Amino acid sequence: MGITDNQLSPDAPLPNYRDLYIKTPAMLHSIDAAGRLLEVSDFWIEVLGYRRAEVLGEKLTHYLADASCPLEEGASLPEFFQAGQVRDVPFQMVKKNGEFIDVLVSVSSEKNSRGEVCLSMAGIIDVTERRKAERENYRLAHFDHLTNTPNRFLLRDRLKQNLAQGAREGQRVAILFIDLDRFKAVNDTLGHHAGDQLLKIVGQRLEDCVRDMDTVGRYGGDEFVVILYGIASNDDPAVFANRILDSLAQPTRLDGKHFVNSASIGIAIYPVDGLDEETLLRNADTAMYVAKELGCNSYQYFSAEMAASALEKHEIENSLRHALKHDELSLVYQPQFDLAHNRIAGFEALVRWNHPVKGLIMPSQFIPVAEETGLILPLGEWVLHAACRQAKIWQESGIPISRMAVNISARQFTRRDFLEMLEKILQDTGFAPQFLEIELTETTVMERIQDTIATLIDLKLRKVSLAIDDFGTGFSSLVYLKQFPFDRIKIAQEFVRDLSTDPADKAIVEAILRMSHSLNLDVIAEGVETREQLEYLRGRNCLEVQGYYLGRPVAAQQIVSRYFPAFLH
Numbered sequence: 001m002g003i004t005d006n007q008l009s010p011d012a013p014l015p016n017y018r019d020l021y022i023k024t025p026a027m028l029h030s031i032d033a034a035g036r037l038l039e040v041s042d043f044w045i046e047v048l049g050y051r052r053a054e055v056l057g058e059k060l061t062h063y064l065a066d067a068s069c070p071l072e073e074g075a076s077l078p079e080f081f082q083a084g085q086v087r088d089v090p091f092q093m094v095k096k097n098g099e100f101i102d103v104l105v106s107v108s109s110e111k112n113s114r115g116e117v118c119l120s121m122a123g124i125i126d127v128t129e130r131r132k133a134e135r136e137n138y139r140l141a142h143f144d145h146l147t148n149t150p151n152r153f154l155l156r157d158r159l160k161q162n163l164a165q166g167a168r169e170g171q172r173v174a175i176l177f178i179d180l181d182r183f184k185a186v187n188d189t190l191g192h193h194a195g196d197q198l199l200k201i202v203g204q205r206l207e208d209c210v211r212d213m214d215t216v217g218r219y220g221g222d223e224f225v226v227i228l229y230g231i232a233s234n235d236d237p238a239v240f241a242n243r244i245l246d247s248l249a250q251p252t253r254l255d256g257k258h259f260v261n262s263a264s265i266g267i268a269i270y271p272v273d274g275l276d277e278e279t280l281l282r283n284a285d286t287a288m289y290v291a292k293e294l295g296c297n298s299y300q301y302f303s304a305e306m307a308a309s310a311l312e313k314h315e316i317e318n319s320l321r322h323a324l325k326h327d328e329l330s331l332v333y334q335p336q337f338d339l340a341h342n343r344i345a346g347f348e349a350l351v352r353w354n355h356p357v358k359g360l361i362m363p364s365q366f367i368p369v370a371e372e373t374g375l376i377l378p379l380g381e382w383v384l385h386a387a388c389r390q391a392k393i394w395q396e397s398g399i400p401i402s403r404m405a406v407n408i409s410a411r412q413f414t415r416r417d418f419l420e421m422l423e424k425i426l427q428d429t430g431f432a433p434q435f436l437e438i439e440l441t442e443t444t445v446m447e448r449i450q451d452t453i454a455t456l457i458d459l460k461l462r463k464v465s466l467a468i469d470d471f472g473t474g475f476s477s478l479v480y481l482k483q484f485p486f487d488r489i490k491i492a493q494e495f496v497r498d499l500s501t502d503p504a505d506k507a508i509v510e511a512i513l514r515m516s517h518s519l520n521l522d523v524i525a526e527g528v529e530t531r532e533q534l535e536y537l538r539g540r541n542c543l544e545v546q547g548y549y550l551g552r553p554v555a556a557q558q559i560v561s562r563y564f565p566a567f568l569h
């Protein structure tokens with residue numbers, strides 16, 4: 001008869017339980033009522049690095065990390081080592097070499113006839129590696145790897161705790177939302193490695209600017225958040241903000257070059273600007289945007305007006321998204337006149353938003369929001385497509401369109417895929433590139449000349465013309481004007497407006513005209529509203545004009561009926 005599972009072999013030696021206790025690879029020990037070690041397993045000794053003779057008879061407290069004073073007589077043994085049954089109590093033990101290990105202790109005690117603990121046996125599991133991995137996971141999940149400061153999640157958590165504490169103790173908490181100015185330029189010009197270096201330095205400097213009790217963390221990208229607990233007055237955060245701006249302004253050495261950094265800071269205060277972390281962070285962020293808009297390197301306190309305008313922006317963004325999908329956008333065209341030949345030189349396409357409830361909305365009210373939110377990309381693509389298609393339709397019906405000018409925003413123009421998109425539109429519509437003119441504002445081109453050169457040259461090779469819009473309002477380098485392939489300068493409306501009354505404007509217009517003639521650039525004056533302005537410009541050899549005096553921007557059908565009535569069907 002074979003041996004079944006639940007039958008012991010008759011030859012099996014009876015286990016020697018003492019051996020089992022000692023030799024099993026598990027940390028086991030037993031102590032007496034006084035907490036002295038009676039027996040320890042081999043593995044216990046191996047892990048802690050002792051010899052058996054050293055430990056037997058010693059107090060267990062000797063080997064426990066938390067014991068207040070292990071060598072002193074009467075040092076207390078944590079109660080759970082003696083009382084009844086406990087499972088997996090986390091604790092730390094000390095190795096002979098002084099290192100700590102994390103353990104889970106399970107204890108079972110025996111009591112004598114008087115009900116007193118007389119023997120206590122423990123099984124111990126070494127979880128040091130597991131704890132290390134857990135701590136590492138925690139660090140990875142809660143700290144930013146570059147700056148080693150709390151990340152967005154931990155920041156929110158800390159803020160939540162600070163707010164709860166603030167509520168209990170009646171304290172104010174300030175949130176500083178910090179965004180580096182022109183960080184993208186560092187990444188683009190010096191490379192990502194330099195960008196990373198800069199972020200590390202900024203993290204360090206921010207920590208140096210605040211108190212130990214405050215939190216500094218990286219919220220994402222080039223955004224940092226500082227939480228100041230228990231500020232004495234609402235003016236305090238400004239002191240910190242100034243300190244931070246000063247510290248960031250110290251030149252940084254990146255890639256062997258000195259680099260001066262700045263940031264924009266938004267400040268929100270609990271409880272005045274919000275009660276929960278979500279609202280406070282959002283409001284501090286809104287204030288940061290305002291600081292940025294007002295010219296960077298500064299701080300702003302959040303205000304209710306900011307919230308209202310942020311909300312309005314948000315609403316515009318949402319309904320603009322909707323508008324793009326639901327055909328609410330349209331184009332109007334404004335003629336540009338060639339005074340020398342007394343004819344139409346071309347048209348500028350201008351976008352309009354026909355809102356189902358609010359009616360007609362002008363571009364100044366939504367283009368900035370579209371630029372900020374990135375909606376300018378689909379919007380700009382739509383405009384370009386619609387303008388090219390309309391021009392082609394006109395050309396096919398025999399109307400002479402020798403120039404269709406389209407405004408392209410910086411964000412759109414600096415996209416890597418801009419040319420690809422343009423190419424596709426020209427192909428789709430069949431509109432010839434030599435009839436297309438792209439208008440870029442002066443600032444778009446000049447501020448990002450390095451990013452734009454290649455695209456400008458490429459456009460020129462494709463025979464697309466290039467105009468600098470609103471010339472005179474931004475900053476131009478005359479060297480660039482000469483070097484790069486612009487065809488036309490558009491004199492900004494604001495100089496034309498007061499031409500007859502303001503001698504300074506007169507001087508500017510004349511200077512622009514002289515300069516463009518000598519650089520061999522064509523010129524067009526925008527915003528011509530009166531006969532007087534027109535005659536003045538004509539007299540100064542400005543041979544192209546655009547403005548209400550000669551023609552307002554109107555829809556495509558009106559262009560035909562007004563300027564090419566012969567082509568009306």
Ligand code: C2E
Nearest residue numbers: 350351362363364383407408409527528529547548549553
């Ligand atoms: P801009 O490109 O300088 O366009 C000229 C603006 O001046 C147009 O305003 C036009 O209607 C207006 N204007 C023309 N002649 C006169 C005049 O004699 N007197 C006055 N007071 N104004 C005149 P609009 O259409 O409101 O466009 C404003 C700006 O919005 C444009 O300035 C352009 O920067 C931007 N924009 C318009 N459409 C688009 C577009 O499709 N894409 C992009 N990115 N921007 C656009």
Ligand code: MG
Nearest residue numbers: 348407439469
């Ligand atoms: Mg324009």
Ligand code: MG
Nearest residue numbers: 469470490526
């Ligand atoms: Mg303009």
